[in-house]
Amino acid sequence: MEYRNPLTIEAENLCVSYEKTLALRIHELQVRGNIIGIIGHNGAGKSTFIKALLELIPADSGRLLAQRGPNATRLVPDRDMAFCPETGAVFSDITVKEYLKLWCRLKAGSPHYLFKEGQSILEILELEELLHKKGRELSKGQRQRVQTAAGFFSQPRLFLFDEPFDGLDIQRTHELIELIRSYGSKMSFIISSHRMDVMELLADEMIVLEDGTVRTTGSPKRISQDLCPHFLRISGVPDYERAYEALQMALPHCFLRRSGDTIRIASSQMVKDTVLKTLQKNSDYEIPIVEGEPTLTDAMSLYLRKIKEEKDGMQEDKGMSY
Amino acid sequence: MILPGFRLALALLRIPRLFISLLLFPLILSLMLMTAQLIGTTIILSQITRTPEDMQTHVKTLQENSFLRKLVYGSGARLSAIEVCRWQGFSDEHGAVFELPPQTNTCMPDRLDVALHVKNPDEIDVTQYVELFNGNFERLHICQQDCKPDIVLHPEERPPRVNIYSLIGLLLVNQLSFDSPIEQEALMVFEKRYEFFRLLGTQFFMARGYEDPVQLSNISFEVSLLVSISSIIIIGLWLAVKAHRKVLDYFAKSGALFPMVAALGKSEFYSAIWIVTLLRVLTFLLATIPPTYFLFSSVGESEQWGGIFQKDIGHMILWIAALTSTFSLAALISSLADLKHRVYVFSFAYRFIPLMLAALGGAFWLFSFFFGESGIILRHIIASLPIVSIIPIIIAPIFQPPLDIIAVNTLLTLILITALLRSNTRWFAAHLEAL
Numbered sequence: 001m002e003y004r005n006p007l008t009i010e011a012e013n014l015c016v017s018y019e020k021t022l023a024l025r026i027h028e029l030q031v032r033g034n035i036i037g038i039i040g041h042n043g044a045g046k047s048t049f050i051k052a053l054l055e056l057i058p059a060d061s062g063r064l065l066a067q068r069g070p071n072a073t074r075l076v077p078d079r080d081m082a083f084c085p086e087t088g089a090v091f092s093d094i095t096v097k098e099y100l101k102l103w104c105r106l107k108a109g110s111p112h113y114l115f116k117e118g119q120s121i122l123e124i125l126e127l128e129e130l131l132h133k134k135g136r137e138l139s140k141g142q143r144q145r146v147q148t149a150a151g152f153f154s155q156p157r158l159f160l161f162d163e164p165f166d167g168l169d170i171q172r173t174h175e176l177i178e179l180i181r182s183y184g185s186k187m188s189f190i191i192s193s194h195r196m197d198v199m200e201l202l203a204d205e206m207i208v209l210e211d212g213t214v215r216t217t218g219s220p221k222r223i224s225q226d227l228c229p230h231f232l233r234i235s236g237v238p239d240y241e242r243a244y245e246a247l248q249m250a251l252p253h254c255f256l257r258r259s260g261d262t263i264r265i266a267s268s269q270m271v272k273d274t275v276l277k278t279l280q281k282n283s284d285y286e287i288p289i290v291e292g293e294p295t296l297t298d299a300m301s302l303y304l305r306k307i308k309e310e311k312d313g314m315q316e317d318k319g320m321s322y
Numbered sequence: 323m324i325l326p327g328f329r330l331a332l333a334l335l336r337i338p339r340l341f342i343s344l345l346l347f348p349l350i351l352s353l354m355l356m357t358a359q360l361i362g363t364t365i366i367l368s369q370i371t372r373t374p375e376d377m378q379t380h381v382k383t384l385q386e387n388s389f390l391r392k393l394v395y396g397s398g399a400r401l402s403a404i405e406v407c408r409w410q411g412f413s414d415e416h417g418a419v420f421e422l423p424p425q426t427n428t429c430m431p432d433r434l435d436v437a438l439h440v441k442n443p444d445e446i447d448v449t450q451y452v453e454l455f456n457g458n459f460e461r462l463h464i465c466q467q468d469c470k471p472d473i474v475l476h477p478e479e480r481p482p483r484v485n486i487y488s489l490i491g492l493l494l495v496n497q498l499s500f501d502s503p504i505e506q507e508a509l510m511v512f513e514k515r516y517e518f519f520r521l522l523g524t525q526f527f528m529a530r531g532y533e534d535p536v537q538l539s540n541i542s543f544e545v546s547l548l549v550s551i552s553s554i555i556i557i558g559l560w561l562a563v564k565a566h567r568k569v570l571d572y573f574a575k576s577g578a579l580f581p582m583v584a585a586l587g588k589s590e591f592y593s594a595i596w597i598v599t600l601l602r603v604l605t606f607l608l609a610t611i612p613p614t615y616f617l618f619s620s621v622g623e624s625e626q627w628g629g630i631f632q633k634d635i636g637h638m639i640l641w642i643a644a645l646t647s648t649f650s651l652a653a654l655i656s657s658l659a660d661l662k663h664r665v666y667v668f669s670f671a672y673r674f675i676p677l678m679l680a681a682l683g684g685a686f687w688l689f690s691f692f693f694g695e696s697g698i699i700l701r702h703i704i705a706s707l708p709i710v711s712i713i714p715i716i717i718a719p720i721f722q723p724p725l726d727i728i729a730v731n732t733l734l735t736l737i738l739i740t741a742l743l744r745s746n747t748r749w750f751a752a753h754l755e756a757l
Contacts, residue, residue, distance in 0.1 A: 054584040078587035089577035093339050099578075105333045107585060135576060147581060154585055 007188035008032045013062035023048040024212045033205030038192040040209035046192035082151030086163040088143025090135035097131040107154040121152045165195040200296040228299035232265040233290045250278040255302035266302035327593030356610045370542045374513040384500040400457035409465035421468035435471035437463040555649045558603045569595045647735040683710025708735040
């Protein structure tokens with residue numbers, strides 16, 4: 001989807017560290033889109049990136065900024081941004097209503113905003129039934145919904161979400177996707193998530209972080225192709241289980257996934273011949289192998305597997321050197 | 323920066339539960355502490371400032387118009403002469419022995435009587451007991467075992483004992499001490515001691531290097547005053563440190579810290595925390611300073627307010643400024659130690675090094691009195707430096723160091739506070755994750 005006022009994220013020589021641990025090191029970055037996804041392995045620096053953008057963590061050096069609008073106006077965190085952390089947020093000993101009123105008072109100018117302009121957000125996020133519950137009575141998903149509402153009440157130009165889909169069921173996930181899409185013309189979003197299926201649906205641009213550095217950027221499709229240049233789909237295998245096991249043995253560095261009666265193979269190298277030979281050994285029939293485009297889930301699964309193997313290899317090397 | 327911070331502080335306090343936990347409850351607790359401290363000080367001061375005449379009046383009141391007797395018997399005056407009732411032993415047809423009081427109206431037993439349990443009720447000489455209990459009890463029963471009022475003496479046991487069976491009985495027994503000859507002896511000792519100090523005159527310690535001689539005669543009064551003022555400042559600062567940490571914890575635990583800081587800005591959020599803190603302290607000071615002032619005004623005559631309190635208001639203000647800045651620095655250091663609780667080395671250093679420095683400073687300052695002239699410079703250096711000067715600054719009204727020393731101390735302390743606050747704000751900004 002084309003947006004009139006897309007968001008631009010720029011970074012240059014950015015270094016962010018906790019105590020003495022370097023958490024982000026970005027030489028150069030420029031991403032433009034209205035819903036920007038940040039993905040990466042655990043500890044890749046996704047949350048740090050968001051917090052650095054919100055200026056919650058000061059940069060040791062370099063710059064990181066967000067711009068939006070035709071004149072590329074620089075967005076200021078306390079004026080233009082809202083943030084919903086992974087755990088959501090509500091004070092444990094006050095009601096959701098009191099907490100949201102506090103936000104309305106602070107960011108929308110009046111506590112009455114909650115039941116006037118804010119009413120539609122309450123309805124979309126189904127918060128009306130939670131209004132009289134105290135923070136400590138809420139689940140993680142409910143806390144996230146409350147903080148999401150608080151963020152929308154701020155009417156930000158950029159809304160940053162840290163793992164918003166964690167712990168949400170399918171229905172709630174789709175509701176949040178719809179909510180984000182419906183506000184897409186009014187504000188931009190940066191979403192960090194492990195949910196590749198959702199990010200593929202939602203994001204128009206993505207940043208892949210790896211150990212605090214930018215691995216790649218681009219649209220979900222481009223990222224999928226970048227991370228997984230070779231993808232095969234095999235359907236109608238007669239002895240499905242045996243074939244799958246044989247392929248796993250033959251392709252130890254590929255990512256294999258079963259989906260219905262289809263085996264999906266994500267690989268960084270050409271493996272079609274190996275697949276053919278392996279299948280022929282196990283079956284007399286000719287099995288159709290389709291080269292296709294990987295989904296983001298396939299690509300990221302392959303990528304994460306590679307990272308894990310590399311890290312395991314490094315640890316083994318370390319162990320051997322001892 | 324201040325206005326949004328103020329808006330956040332007010333918005334927080336408008337939530338009833340937050341108002342109670344952040345403002346009302348700590349305020350009530352502090353006021354209770356302060357009231358206990360003031361009651362204690364009042365009692366001590368009323369003892370310190372007594373003249374022999376005051377003492378005599380006090381004892382006379384206790385002897386002749388006792389509040390306790392008024393409570394128990396309806397009149398504070400001493401009771402008429404105590405009735406001595408010697409009980410008689412009888413045997414029934416089965417040979418069991420029992421005792422009965424004399425069959426007169428005046429010997430009808432009552433719970434608030436006093437009894438002596440002895441082997442031979444008819445033979446014991448009770449003159450001393452009559453003298454002891456006269457005026458506070460109506461009857462003295464003497465029996466072997468059957469007379470059982472609330473107070474029973476066993477004079478023949480070794481050691482002798484008295485069993486008291488009620489709280490009023492306990493109070494009445496204590497009332498006896500005011501009527502006893504010991505009280506008169508104590509009065510005489512008090513008078514002699516008072517006369518001794520009167521003859522000696524007001525004591526002054528001519529400390530070298532100080533503006534005025536140190537008046538020691540009324541030192542207890544001054545110490546009480548110092549304790550009260552220091553208590554107010556310490557409790558105020560304790561409230562400040564606790565509020566500061568509490569608000570941060572409150573946000574951090576609820577997950578609202580990051581969204582709130584992001585939405586409002588770090589400086590604004592941090593200033594809101596300090597505004598809540600200051601509101602707490604301000605309310606406490608408004609509630610405690612007037613009663614403290616009236617207490618000291620009513621207890622002490624102005625001439626007793628020795629040292630710095632006797633001089634002009636400028637001296638007093640400068641000392642309070644020095645004391646407040648010194649304690650503020652202590653509170654700030656404590657708050658930093660608390661904030662950096664995850665970094666053990668910092669936390670330890672902030673917590674204990676200033677304490678050690680203050681103790682060392684106090685010790686050196688005291689020892690400097692033995693060094694003659696050369697000690698003066700050391701004393702002045704210690705008194706002018708922040709942290710090491712906590713003890714000399716607290717007792718400055720007694721020793722009265724030169725005013726420029728107090729001024730230098732205040733200035734240096736304020737500079738250190740500013741530097742620490744700046745680093746604290748930077749640290750807060752850089753370590754939100756660690757909170």
